[in-house]
Amino acid sequence: MTANPPQAPDFRALFEASPNPYLVLTPGFVIVAVTEAYLRATQTRREAILGRHIFDVFPDNPDDPAATGVTNLRASLERVVKTGAPDAMAVQKYDIPRPEADGGGFDVRYWSPLNSPVFDGDGTLRYLIHRVEDVTDFVQLKNQDAEQSRKNAALQALAGEMEGEIFRRAQQIQEANQQLRTANEQLGELDRLKSEFFANVSHEFRTPLTLMLGPTEDLLAGRAGPLPDAARKELERVHRNAGRLLKLVNALLDLSRLEAGPKEERFVPADLAALTTDAASSFRSAMERAGLKLTVDCPRLSEPVYVAPDLWEQIVLNLVSNAFKFTLQGGVTLRLYEHDRWVSLEVEDTGSGIPAPELPRLFERFHRVPGTASRTHEGTGIGLALVQEFARLHGGTVGVKSQEGHGTTFTVTLPLGHAHLPPERIRTTPHPRSAAREATTAYVQEALQWSPTPK
Numbered sequence: 400m401t402a403n404p405p406q407a408p409d410f411r412a413l414f415e416a417s418p419n420p421y422l423v424l425t426p427g428f429v430i431v432a433v434t435e436a437y438l439r440a441t442q443t444r445r446e447a448i449l450g451r452h453i454f455d456v457f458p459d460n461p462d463d464p465a466a467t468g469v470t471n472l473r474a475s476l477e478r479v480v481k482t483g484a485p486d487a488m489a490v491q492k493y494d495i496p497r498p499e500a501d502g503g504g505f506d507v508r509y510w511s512p513l514n515s516p517v518f519d520g521d522g523t524l525r526y527l528i529h530r531v532e533d534v535t536d537f538v539q540l541k542n543q544d545a546e547q548s549r550k551n552a553a554l555q556a557l558a559g560e561m562e563g564e565i566f567r568r569a570q571q572i573q574e575a576n577q578q579l580r581t582a583n584e585q586l587g588e589l590d591r592l593k594s595e596f597f598a599n600v601s602h603e604f605r606t607p608l609t610l611m612l613g614p615t616e617d618l619l620a621g622r623a624g625p626l627p628d629a630a631r632k633e634l635e636r637v638h639r640n641a642g643r644l645l646k647l648v649n650a651l652l653d654l655s656r657l658e659a660g661p662k663e664e665r666f667v668p669a670d671l672a673a674l675t676t677d678a679a680s681s682f683r684s685a686m687e688r689a690g691l692k693l694t695v696d697c698p699r700l701s702e703p704v705y706v707a708p709d710l711w712e713q714i715v716l717n718l719v720s721n722a723f724k725f726t727l728q729g730g731v732t733l734r735l736y737e738h739d740r741w742v743s744l745e746v747e748d749t750g751s752g753i754p755a756p757e758l759p760r761l762f763e764r765f766h767r768v769p770g771t772a773s774r775t776h777e778g779t780g781i782g783l784a785l786v787q788e789f790a791r792l793h794g795g796t797v798g799v800k801s802q803e804g805h806g807t808t809f810t811v812t813l814p815l816g817h818a819h820l821p822p823e824r825i826r827t828t829p830h831p832r833s834a835a836r837e838a839t840t841a842y843v844q845e846a847l848q849w850s851p852t853p854k
Contacts, residue, residue, distance in 0.1 A: 411432070414432060414434065415432070415433070415434055415435055416434070416435060417434045417435075417436060418436055419434065419436055419530060419532075420434060420436045420437035420440045420441075420530065420531045420532075420533070421433070421434045421436070421437055421528060421529065421530050422434075422437055422453065422528070422529040422530075423517075423526050423527070423528055423529075424453060424476070424526065424527040424528075424529060425526065425527075426480050426524050426525075426526075426527065427452075428452055428453050428454065428473075428476055428527075429450065429451065429452055429453075430448050430449055430450065430451055430452075430453055430456065431449065431450075431526070432449075433445055433448065433449065437531075440495075440508070440531070440533060441457070441495050442495065442496075442497060442498055442501070442506070443456070453472075453529075454469055454472075454473065457469065457493070457495070457496070459494070460494035460505050462505075463494060463505075466492065466494060467491075467492075468491040468492050468493040468494070469493075471488060471489075471491055472488070472491065472512065472529075475488050475512065475514050476514055476527060476529075479514045479515070479516050479527055480516075480524065480527070483516050483518070483524060484516070485513060485514065485515040485516065486513070486514045486515075487512075487513050488511070488512045488513070488514070489511075490509055490510070490511050490534055490538060491509070491510055491511075491512060492507065492508075492509055493507075493508050493509070493510055494506070494507060494508075495507075495508050507535075508533060508535050509533070509534050509535045509537075509538040509539075510531040510532065510533055510534065510535075511531065511532045511534050512529060512530065512531045512532075513529075513530045513531075513532075514527055514528070514529050514530075515527070515528045515530070516528075611637070611641050612638065612641050612642065612645065615634055615637055615638045615641065616638065618634055619631065619634055619635065619638060647781075664707040664709075664710060664792060664824060665707060665824055665825070665826045666705045666706060666707055666793070666817065666820050666824055666825050666826065667705065667706070667707075667708065667825075667826045667827070667828065668703035668704070668705055668827070669703055669704055669705070669706050669708055669711070670699070670700075670703060671697075671700055671703070671704040671706065671711070671735065671742060672697040672698060672699045672700055672735055673697075673699075674706070674708060674711060674712065674715075675695075675697045675711075675715055675733065675735050675744060676695050676697045678711075678712045678715040678716055678719075679693070679695050679697075679715055679719050679733050680693075680695060681716075682719050682720070682723060682731075685723065686723065686730070686731065689723070690728070691723070691726060691728070691729065691730045691731060692729070692730030692731075693730060693731055693733075694730060694731070694732040694733065695732075695733045696732065696733065696734045696735070697733060697734075697735040698735070698736075700735070700737050700742060701737060702815065704742055704813060704815060705793075705816070705817040705820060705825065706793060706813070707789075707792070707793070710789040710792065710793070711789075711793075713785065713786075713789060714744075714785075714786050714789050714790065714811055715733075715744070715746075717782040717783065717785060717786050718744075718746040718786060718809050718811070719731060719733070719746060720782065721782060721783065721809075722746055722747075722748035722750065722807070722809075723748075725748065725750035725751050725807070726748040726749055726750035726751075726806075727750065727751070728749070729748070729749025729750070729806075730748075730749060731746065731747070731748045731749075732745075732746075732747045732748075733745070733746055733747075734747070737815075740814060740815045740816065741812055741813065741814055741815065742812070742813055742815060743810055743811065743812045743813075744810070744811045744812075745808055745809070745810050746808070746809045747806065747807070747808040748806050748807055748808075749805075749806045750806050750807060751803070751804065752801050752802050752803040752804050752805050752806055752807055753768055753799070753801040753803065753807055754768070754803050755803070758799060758801065761783055761799055762783050762784055762786070762787040762797070763780075763784065764780065764781060764784040765780040765781065765784075766780045766784075767780040786809075786811070790811050790812075790813070793813050793820075794813065794814050794819035794820060795811060795812050795813035795814065796811070796812050797809065797810065797811045797812075798810050798812075
């Protein structure tokens, strides 16, 4: 079956729908075609102008003896007929007759016309195309009266002054920005030196503290023989405060390591439920001694979770220690649960709660909530900042909900899998965590100091 050939386009309809004002004239200047755009511009109707001489339809304005638009158009059209070449006219003023229904008279328009010849196959001139571009708005703006020109000149002068002022201000801003860049570079260097100082000093403190704690623990354990009660009390005080200082030194080392860039942490597939339960349960004796209930609800997850075990244990230890510190009665509950491709740890307490204005600043370094009931006023304000930083290193987040007087719930959420972690820092097998065990001891010893001594 042969398909019907495509229907030839209706060129007249296409021409009349052109968005530009066009007239098609015979060499005798009779109008034979017109676009809708031209009819709109001249406020005429197609049936009223087709077949008529252009200068019968658009005569000069009899009320304007200086009008030259029609004369110039006639001369241009005659040049096209004579030379067979397009003729571009200068901007012309035309008085377009207004329909009687609209009050008659003329509308002043300024057009930039172009007249072009159209030849048939044997080179005979068949038509003239008269195209116009309306530049009325431009000409009227250019021909504003003297007062407007004066105002424009004043505005231009003001603009010049403003431009000069803007240039001066821009120079000042540029100079200020350069000073800020220099100051930032200096601050960056100071920050680097500060971090380096903290790291070096912390390392220098850590070694003698460790050497102090070992022999002190041996003496308290009776390895050198029984101790008099007075000596034991003094040694316990030394041991207690050395442990507090070691915990602070470790926190400062963690901060220095984070600021220098976390290059040492390695992420391994871990049984997060067991890891969390082990860390949290180390507080059970301190909780029971303080009359609090510790609930650990950490069911086994469907798959191992990639974590840096030392850092995860510090997250748990910091959150449980914080809950214990601000909970005077009731208890602390840990929940570990899986949802979609995420795992969340909740640490909920029945403590004093946090005032709403303090919540936005809770994870700032060295920030402490003032005036809150707690077991002790000791603390550096580093713990929660470390929790947030460690959660971010795992590609996770930490959030808090609290109502003053009704307890607090912290939630740490980590993604499952390891696609979010740097490949070069992933291991398939765990490594020893002696540092974590040391940290656990420091946290628990500190918590025991906050607990009342059983009678």
